[in-house]
């Protein structure tokens with residue numbers, strides 16, 4: 072299966088001015104918004120063949136550390152697998168894509184591992200394996216397949232046939248008022264000397280487009296020209312890091328951190344189970360959810376454009392159902408994914424509708440065909456609503472690598488040559504704003520805490536108390552750090568024993 076795209080190249084044939092395509096291709100683009108961040112990490116790793124080439128900010132190292140962590144640290148054995156393969160709440164829609172690169176696992180449910188168990192199967196069923204037990208005490212890990220909703224001929228998100236214009240930076244709009252009008256809406260008025268090129272895109276090209284949409288300023292040009300350069304990220308997004316002013320009342324997690332005195336760089340933190348869980352939850356958030364959290368002002372400019380086009384330029388009537396647009400604007404986590412420790416404003420979708428009919432073999436369906444005669448599954452067994460074992464302490468580095476052992480962390484510090492005397496211990500109080508700062512930085516930066524937590528603090532600090540710092544600097548060589556620590560949201564470190 073392939074998708075066709077008509078691209079218009081400029082006179083010099085160096086740049087894509089715009090492209091024209093069908094709703095099939097737009098649906099594939101919109102499916103990017105449904106991808107949980109952890110899923111993007113795995114798709115790009117497979118695509119690029121190496122972790123380094125496919126790295127997205129600190130998310131790749133966060134994912135790697137999670138995959139290396141012993142299952143014993145998780146609340147239930149299946150919790151690790153849930154995080155490593157985050158499910159999407161758009162699995163049903165993505166099945167309808169003309170070309171699906173979302174890598175969603177086929178929908179399965181899990182019953183008691185004992186095939187002869189006498190407990191009723193419709194009250195002992197789970198959506199994920201190894202996260203809950205049957206009333207008989209055995210694990211719910213026996214996967215069942217079942218007939219799924221009939222294939223609906225309508226598109227995944229946008230109805231067809233409809234033609235669209237796409238710009239190089241992924242702004243999209245349907246051609247409804249004529250092509251000239253649509254182009255001029257995008258500021259494209261001169262098309263003299265352009266050359267049309269017809270492209271046929273397979274799964275490889277779509278994955279490359281996903282990669283470029285996160286790393287390039289001109290994804291379509293780079294896809295067509297097969298450019299392979301990484302664009303430097305601007306740090307302009309740092310200015311927008313603290314936008315939730317109402318969040319000052321939010322819950323705060325206390326994190327003990329060690330900073331490099333002379334540079335104010337974050338070295339590592341002692342993270343409680345709650346904080347580790349917050350970091351892990353980043354992997355479960357869909358790309359569109361990141362757009363929603365940051366009001367479409369993320370470091371991913373092309374995705375910002377795509378998201379804004381979807382919500383502003385595509386009329387409701389072009390979507391397949393009335394609520395699909397709302398679901399794309401604020402995509403939820405898949406059912407069962409929301410940790411009870413979560414304090415980012417996220418929500419999860421409701422349970423799927425599933426029916427069980429008592430026959431010789433038992434019959435499962437996810438469509439209401441059996442509503443009359445079947446028993447509806449009303450609740451699914453879930454994990455303990457947390458991923459990590461209580462009281463687990465992890466040591467987290469600036470790139471979100473984590474390990475439960477302090478000695479390994481000290482060894483790493485010895486390797487980079489920072490003496491203990493050049494470290495400063497402090498406490499951060501992580502509330503909603505701080506968590507959003509770390510999340511935003513983790514998307515592009517390999518130093519997520521320094522960029523997402525310390526830099527914004529220093530920035531505010533320098534605005535507010537320039538004079539204070541100036542005064543302190545006359546007395547102390549570590550003025551910035553001293554001043555930083557005196558200020559919110561930190562407390563003075565506990566006195567040495």
Ligand SMILES: [Zn+2]
Pocket residue numbers: 183184185188189190195205206207208209
């Ligand atoms: Zn059982």
